[in-house]
Amino acid sequence: MLSAVGPSVTVRVPAKINLHLAVGELRADGYHDLVTVFQALSIVDEISVSAAVPGAIEPGVAVTPTDGVDVDDVPTDTSNLAWRAVEALARRADRDPDVRVRIRKAIPVAGGMAGGSADAAGALLAAAGLWRLDLGRDDLMEIAADVGSDVAFALHGGTALGTGRGERLVPVLSRHTFHWVVAVADHGLSTPTVFGELDRLRARPEAPRRVGDVEPVLEALASGEAHSLALLLGNDLQAAAVSLDPGLRRTLRAGVDAGALAGVVSGSGPTCVFLCDGHDAAVRVAAELAGFGVCRTVRVAHGPVPGARVVEGDGPP
Ligand code: C5P
Numbered sequence: 001m002l003s004a005v006g007p008s009v010t011v012r013v014p015a016k017i018n019l020h021l022a023v024g025e026l027r028a029d030g031y032h033d034l035v036t037v038f039q040a041l042s043i044v045d046e047i048s049v050s051a052a053v054p055g056a057i058e059p060g061v062a063v064t065p066t067d068g069v070d071v072d073d074v075p076t077d078t079s080n081l082a083w084r085a086v087e088a089l090a091r092r093a094d095r096d097p098d099v100r101v102r103i104r105k106a107i108p109v110a111g112g113m114a115g116g117s118a119d120a121a122g123a124l125l126a127a128a129g130l131w132r133l134d135l136g137r138d139d140l141m142e143i144a145a146d147v148g149s150d151v152a153f154a155l156h157g158g159t160a161l162g163t164g165r166g167e168r169l170v171p172v173l174s175r176h177t178f179h180w181v182v183a184v185a186d187h188g189l190s191t192p193t194v195f196g197e198l199d200r201l202r203a204r205p206e207a208p209r210r211v212g213d214v215e216p217v218l219e220a221l222a223s224g225e226a227h228s229l230a231l232l233l234g235n236d237l238q239a240a241a242v243s244l245d246p247g248l249r250r251t252l253r254a255g256v257d258a259g260a261l262a263g264v265v266s267g268s269g270p271t272c273v274f275l276c277d278g279h280d281a282a283v284r285v286a287a288e289l290a291g292f293g294v295c296r297t298v299r300v301a302h303g304p305v306p307g308a309r310v311v312e313g314d315g316p317p
C-alpha cells in the first residue's frame with residue numbers, strides 16, 4: 001500500500017500450541033531433537049513493515065499491546081526476533097534493513113506460544129513483500145528456520161508435525177475445528193531455562209515420564225474427535241515448567257474443574273491451554289476459570305488457522 005509517507009505491508013500471524021511435544025536428548029549444538037505436533041490458534045499478532053523515511057519514519061521496532069498483553073519485556077532494539085528476521089532477509093537480498101517494524105501484540109510474551117517467532121515470521125513475509133523480493137515460500141521457510149526453531153511453523157500455520165529443532169514440517173490432516181481456552185500467566189518463562197530444567201530433571205533417578213508415540217495423536221486429529229485428542233495431549237516440557245513454576249499445577253487442575261476435556265502446558269509455558277467440547281463449552285470454561293484467580297487473563301481461541309498472511313500491501317510475488 002502507498003501511505004502518505006511511504007509504502008508498507010501488513011501481515012497477520014498466529015500463535016502456536018503444541019498438542020504433543022516429545023523432547024529428545026540435548027544435542028551438541030545446544031538444541032534438543034523434537035517430535036511435535038503444532039497447531040496454529042486464532043490469537044494473532046499484526047506486523048507492519050514500512051520503508052524508512054529520513055526525518056519521518058525511523059528504522060527500528062515499535063510494539064503496541066492489544067487484548068491486555070504485557071509488552072514490557074519485548075525488546076525494541078536489534079535483539080527483537082522480528083528485527084533479526086528483517087536483517088537475515090536483508091543479508092540474503094544484499095540490501096540495508098532500512099525499515100520500521102510495527103508489532104501489534106496479542107500473543108502472550110514469553111508464554112510458550114511462539115509470539116516472538118510469530119513476529120519474526122510476519123516481519124519476514126512483510127519485508128519480502130515490501131522489497132518485492134523474488135523469493136518462494138521454500139526460500140522464506142529456510143530463512144525462517146535459521147532465525148528460530150518455531151518461525152517456520154508460524155509461516156506454515158494449520159496443524160503440522162515438526163521434527164529436528166521443530167523447524168522441519170509436514171502438514172497434518174486435522175478435521176474440524178478444535179476449541180481452546182488459553183490461560184495466560186502473569187509472568188513469562190525463558191525457553192532455554194525450561195529446556196535446561198528438563199535436562200536437570202532427567203538426570204535424576206526419578207526422571208519425569210516421557211510422552212507416548214505421536215501416531216495416536218495424528219489419528220485423533222484426522223478423526224476430528226476432541227474427546228480422543230483430549231486423552232492424548234502431552235508435553236515433555238510440562239514437568240520442567242511445573243518444576244520452575246509449581247503454581248501451574250493449580251492452573252491445570254482449575255481448567256479441568258471448570259469443565260475442559262483436558263489441559264496441557266503450551267510449549268515451554270507458562271501458558272496453559274484447555275481443549276473444550278465446542279465453542280459454547282469453551283466460553284463457559286473460560287468464564288469459570290477466570291473466576292478461579294489462577295492466571296492473569298483467559299482467552300477463547302480455535303484452531304487450526306492459517307499461517308502468516310498479508311492483509312494489506314503486497315505479498316511476495
Ligand atoms: O530456536 P530458538 O531460538 O527459539 O530456541 C531458543 C532456545 O530454546 C535454544 O537456545 C535452546 O536452548 C532451546 N531449544 C532447544 N531445543 C529446541 C528448540 C529450542 O533446546 N528444539
